[in-house]
Amino acid sequence: MSAAADGWIRRFATDPNSVLERQLCMAGTYLVSQLLFLVPGVSATDLQPVVIGAVLMAAATVAALLMRGPSVPNRFAMIIPLVDIVSVGLLRAGTGGAASIFTALLVLPIISLGVEPGRLPLIVGLPVTVAVVLLPLRYDPTALDGADWLRVFFTPFVLGLTALSVNELTRRLRSRVRAVQRLRRELEELLGQVQDQAAANAATSTLLRETTAQLRSIIDAVTEQAIVGTDPGGRVDVFNAGAQKMFKVAAHDVLGRPLLGALQSRDDIDAGELAAAMDRARAGAAQMSEWTYVQADGSALRLRVAISARHDAAGDIEGFLFVVTDVTHDHEQARMKDEFVNLISHELRTPLSSILGYAELIVDDDEHPLSDEQRRFMAIVERNAQRLLRLVSDLLFTAQVESGRFTVQEQDVDLHAVVRASVEAATPAAHGRDVRLVLSEPDRPLVVRGDAGRLGQAVDNLISNAIKFTQPQGRVAVGLSAITGPGNDADEPDRAVVSVSDTGIGIPADELDRLFSRFFRASTATAHAVPGVGLGLTITRAIAAAHHGQIRVASTVGEGTTFALDLPLPAQQDPNQTLAWRQPAATASASVQK
Amino acid sequence: MTPGPVGGPVRVLVADDDPDIRQLVELAVSRAGLELVASVGTGTAALAAIREHRPSLAVLDVAMPGLTGLEVCAAVRADPAVSGMRLLLLSASVHGEAMEAGGAAGADDYLPKPFRVKELAERIGGAVGVR
Numbered sequence: 001m002s003a004a005a006d007g008w009i010r011r012f013a014t015d016p017n018s019v020l021e022r023q024l025c026m027a028g029t030y031l032v033s034q035l036l037f038l039v040p041g042v043s044a045t046d047l048q049p050v051v052i053g054a055v056l057m058a059a060a061t062v063a064a065l066l067m068r069g070p071s072v073p074n075r076f077a078m079i080i081p082l083v084d085i086v087s088v089g090l091l092r093a094g095t096g097g098a099a100s101i102f103t104a105l106l107v108l109p110i111i112s113l114g115v116e117p118g119r120l121p122l123i124v125g126l127p128v129t130v131a132v133v134l135l136p137l138r139y140d141p142t143a144l145d146g147a148d149w150l151r152v153f154f155t156p157f158v159l160g161l162t163a164l165s166v167n168e169l170t171r172r173l174r175s176r177v178r179a180v181q182r183l184r185r186e187l188e189e190l191l192g193q194v195q196d197q198a199a200a201n202a203a204t205s206t207l208l209r210e211t212t213a214q215l216r217s218i219i220d221a222v223t224e225q226a227i228v229g230t231d232p233g234g235r236v237d238v239f240n241a242g243a244q245k246m247f248k249v250a251a252h253d254v255l256g257r258p259l260l261g262a263l264q265s266r267d268d269i270d271a272g273e274l275a276a277a278m279d280r281a282r283a284g285a286a287q288m289s290e291w292t293y294v295q296a297d298g299s300a301l302r303l304r305v306a307i308s309a310r311h312d313a314a315g316d317i318e319g320f321l322f323v324v325t326d327v328t329h330d331h332e333q334a335r336m337k338d339e340f341v342n343l344i345s346h347e348l349r350t351p352l353s354s355i356l357g358y359a360e361l362i363v364d365d366d367e368h369p370l371s372d373e374q375r376r377f378m379a380i381v382e383r384n385a386q387r388l389l390r391l392v393s394d395l396l397f398t399a400q401v402e403s404g405r406f407t408v409q410e411q412d413v414d415l416h417a418v419v420r421a422s423v424e425a426a427t428p429a430a431h432g433r434d435v436r437l438v439l440s441e442p443d444r445p446l447v448v449r450g451d452a453g454r455l456g457q458a459v460d461n462l463i464s465n466a467i468k469f470t471q472p473q474g475r476v477a478v479g480l481s482a483i484t485g486p487g488n489d490a491d492e493p494d495r496a497v498v499s500v501s502d503t504g505i506g507i508p509a510d511e512l513d514r515l516f517s518r519f520f521r522a523s524t525a526t527a528h529a530v531p532g533v534g535l536g537l538t539i540t541r542a543i544a545a546a547h548h549g550q551i552r553v554a555s556t557v558g559e560g561t562t563f564a565l566d567l568p569l570p571a572q573q574d575p576n577q578t579l580a581w582r583q584p585a586a587t588a589s590a591s592v593q594k
Numbered sequence: 595m596t597p598g599p600v601g602g603p604v605r606v607l608v609a610d611d612d613p614d615i616r617q618l619v620e621l622a623v624s625r626a627g628l629e630l631v632a633s634v635g636t637g638t639a640a641l642a643a644i645r646e647h648r649p650s651l652a653v654l655d656v657a658m659p660g661l662t663g664l665e666v667c668a669a670v671r672a673d674p675a676v677s678g679m680r681l682l683l684l685s686a687s688v689h690g691e692a693m694e695a696g697g698a699a700g701a702d703d704y705l706p707k708p709f710r711v712k713e714l715a716e717r718i719g720g721a722v723g724v725r
Binding site: 342345346347349350352354355358360364 | 612686
């Protein structure tokens with residue numbers, strides 16, 4: 001829009017409707033009309049109304065000037081044309097009345113009056129006009145003789161119609177002006193909104209660019225992990241710097257291509273496996289797996305891959321994210337650690353084999369029987385060799401658990417047999433410490449799936465700990481029971497519990513959380529110089545976990561400790577089943593005590 | 595000397611790189627009443643002695659210099675001249691996979707170290723059908 005057009009619209013739309021402009025026009029015309037007095041035949045018949053009229057015209061012009069002030073209400077503006085009508089009426093009356101040449105001047109204030117807003121100026125103007133038309137009678141009683149009286153009605157009627165027409169036209173014009181003003185305001189508001197929106201869009205675009213750049217810099221700053229994004233169909237759309245470094249492939253060679261096809265060399269992962277992993281990720285669970293990737297130079301990388309689905313704002317899957325970590329070094333370290341542990345184990349077990357073997361030969365030598373003292377000394381040698389052997393075995397077992405190589409060969413395991421064997425094996429130690437060892441077991445058979453040797457090791461650990469931590473004259477109670485979970489039939493227990501309770505020195509409550517940590521020893525154990533290295537409970541918990549069970553502990557310092565090994569029972573067991581191991585004389589409570 | 599299944603004495607070979615353990619095994623062979631034909635310290639020597647003496651049973655340590663006990667087992671099973679003999683492995687490894695590897699290599703029995711001499715003697719006797 002040009003500046004000129006804009007100015008015109010502003011002027012038009014603001015509709016100043018200045019009474020001063022109209023009055024100046026009126027006064028100018030009035031003054032010019034006074035030149036008619038110079039025309040021969042045109043003269044004042046009565047000078048007084050002419051002068052009064054001129055004064056009124058001047059007064060109206062001054063009033064119009066004063067009305068420019070903002071404090072003057074607009075409705076007072078109609079006074080000016082009314083005064084003009086009276087002024088022209090007086091001029092007319094003093095220059096011949098109905099025959100006056102100045103009668104035509106009445107049109108101007110009438111139009112000015114019609115311009116005033118509303119109908120009130122017209123209503124007020126009609127009697128004023130009638131009075132002005134009748135005004136010549138005051139100076140010449142014969143002025144309306146004959147048919148001239150019709151002027152009293154006709155002239156105001158015509159002038160009134162003129163004013164009404166002007167008023168109506170002006171009203172319509174004003175309404176259009178208001179409409180234009182409204183449209184202009186709306187246009188300005190819209191323009192403002194558009195400008196605001198444009199500014200907001202620019203800010204959003206800037207923010208988006210910054211965020212994208214920041215995200216890109218973060219992703220590319222990850223140089224030790226590969227971050228690969230694909231669309232839902234598996235075509236690569238993100239390939240960060242770490243991926244380029246790890247796979248030795250440039251991003252532009254990969255983007256837009258199917259993931260597996262894009263990686264030039266690979267192993268042990270095929271399209272079917274990848275699709276299955278993506279399907280599982282699509283279902284909501286992040287997938288962890290390990291791939292072997294063979295590089296172009298033939299070296300193999302062991303990669304740990306986390307696959308998760310990417311979702312858009314609507315929650316629909318827009319692709320997949322692969323975060324790949326090179327664990328080749330970790331695997332190599334784990335392998336070296338395994339080798340080291342195996343080597344140490346082998347090198348420790350071999351001399352122990354000699355010690356125990358030759359000790360056995362000395363003790364069992366019938367040709368050269370030992371004295372009682374020598375037998376006692378040899379027993380000490382053997383006991384300590386066995387202790388060292390257990391420590392080596394525990395270290396090796398712990399290393400196996402840590403490396404994830406501990407597996408359980410599942411078979412039916414009779415828990416009664418396991419618990420009885422452990423109690424029997426621990427009885428000499430209990431005797432040695434003057435601790436009463438008690439076993440209670442239910443009549444019903446309790447068979448779990450698992451490794452009898454490992455379960456025996458777990459129960460051995462619990463009982464041997466209990467005996468070690470119990471003072472002479474104390475008591476260790478070993479219990480076997482079946483429990484039923486909430487909502488299950490009481491006749492169909494779903495878990496078996498091996499509990500070992502002692503009246504020992506107890507464990508402080510704030511140490512219970514760490515009790516199963518490797519090499520952790522309770523403060524009460526060290527304070528009482530109880531031997532051990534802190535591996536037994538770590539191993540026991542690992543065995544429980546490998547059997548889908550758990551181990552719980554409750555303890556009070558000075559009163560004792562209870563450990564409970566909780567193991568799941570297979571779905572259905574026959575409570576009337578009689579197992580071969582059961583002794584005919586077995587009772588609900590058996591005890592082995594000093 | 596205890597006779598073998600075919601009437602002659604049961605001949606046993608012992609191989610272990612640790613001389614103390616080797617001597618223990620020799621004692622166990624003796625206590626089982628069997629004839630010790632050779633006692634060697636390497637897998638290579640064990641395989642050579644087996645081919646030379648053709649014993650009924652070889653008691654082999656798994657971790658030996660030269661050929662391992664597992665490799666000796668595999669070589670014996672692959673050699674028709676001696677493939678029918680009995681093989682007993684001894685190992686300080688307690689991994690389940692070590693036992694599985696022994697079985698896969700063709701061993702008839704496996705005994706982890708440390709062992710009781712009495713138990714080894716029983717295993718040796720059991721391996722050749724002599725109790």
